[in-house]
Amino acid sequence: MTGASAVLISYANTKIEELDAQRQTLSKEIADLSAESMSPEQIERLSVYLNRWEEIDFDDRRLVADSLISQIRATGECVAIEWKI
Numbered sequence: 001m002t003g004a005s006a007v008l009i010s011y012a013n014t015k016i017e018e019l020d021a022q023r024q025t026l027s028k029e030i031a032d033l034s035a036e037s038m039s040p041e042q043i044e045r046l047s048v049y050l051n052r053w054e055e056i057d058f059d060d061r062r063l064v065a066d067s068l069i070s071q072i073r074a075t076g077e078c079v080a081i082e083w084k085i
Contacts (some may be wrong), residue, residue, distance in 0.1 A: 042067065
């Protein structure tokens with residue numbers, strides 16, 4: 001901000017600090033919601049399935065994938081997976 005007054009720079013710094021605090025709060029809320037989205041029973045069941053991955057059938061594998069993955073985006077060049085956890 002070349003040529004900006006001290007008042008303008010102070011205002012910008014204050015706004016940046018406020019926005020950063022909001023970002024941190026939202027990030028914590030998202031993390032808390034993600035942790036709360038699975039019950040201990042669901043986590044235990046997923047753990048059993050993951051430990052027996054080679055032995056479980058396709059429907060159980062799909063259940064695990066649905067529980068852990070929220071979105072998959074695939075193009076000719078890359079695959080992007082958005083995890084729920």
